[in-house]
Amino acid sequence: MTEQRSDRFERGTDGPKVIVTGVDGSDSSLRAAAYASGLARRQGALLAVVYVQPVLAAGAALGAPVADTTEEIAEGLVAQIREAMDRIRAIHDIRWEFHTFRGDPYTGLVKAADDLRADAVVVGASEQAGHRFIGSVAVRLVKAGRWPVTVVP
Template sequence: MTEQHEQHAHQFERGTDGPKVIVVGVDGSDSSLRAAAYAGGLARRQRALLAVVYVQPVLAAGAALGAPVAETTDEIAEDLVSYIREAAERVRGIFEVRWEFHTFRGDPYNGLVKAADELKADAVVVGASEQAGHRIIGSVAVRLVKAGRWPVTVVP
């Protein structure tokens, strides 16, 4: 009987391993919305909490011209929350996912690192960069992977 118990103790248990908190970075871009959809599927299958994170820039180019940056980024955050709520309502009863929306301030990389740390993320999902300049200086996704602190999935 002991031998049989030891065999069971070393077997993989489907559905018990995996992330409990999945952080996904969204900024309204097509790739970030694809990342959110992908992360939503992961969260559903793993029964994990999906933490949707928008990082509001502290300063932007418009700030030098006197543009109300805080109001603009608050509007983006509100639009993202509305979009996510509408998407969640459309699939209610078919595709159930526990999710929360969080806003952090800063540059995208440091904001996502702070979010993943504070939310105790087991995994981070981001969209691939759509900016050509990131091939030279490195995208947020590449920097997150290089940090080596969580499994990172980059969605094209």
């Protein structure tokens, strides 16, 4: 039996097609989005920016307008991202989409990455001290082992 090797380079089939980045308005998530946009630009990939709207059961139980608050955050993030993309559009054209999911950040990012058939996930490092003990979203994504995950400080 002879082994067949293909030394041909297949244009357009190497590298990621979809890069998912999670944003929540924190400095580290915005740095992750900036890093992911550079990756998407260099690779010619689609940048899928994902905001996971938290479900705050305690706030909802007390009658707080939780959905309105998370919608406002999502709208603010879209405006901020759109403004940043418009600034760089004159130099680079990056294809991007904004998606929102409801739930906890880990589950939402996993669903987004699966639904969008992500080739890579980029997230910011957690800025919460307690995550050293219970595990951050980034660590949980890495442990899932389903996509390459880049964690931006």
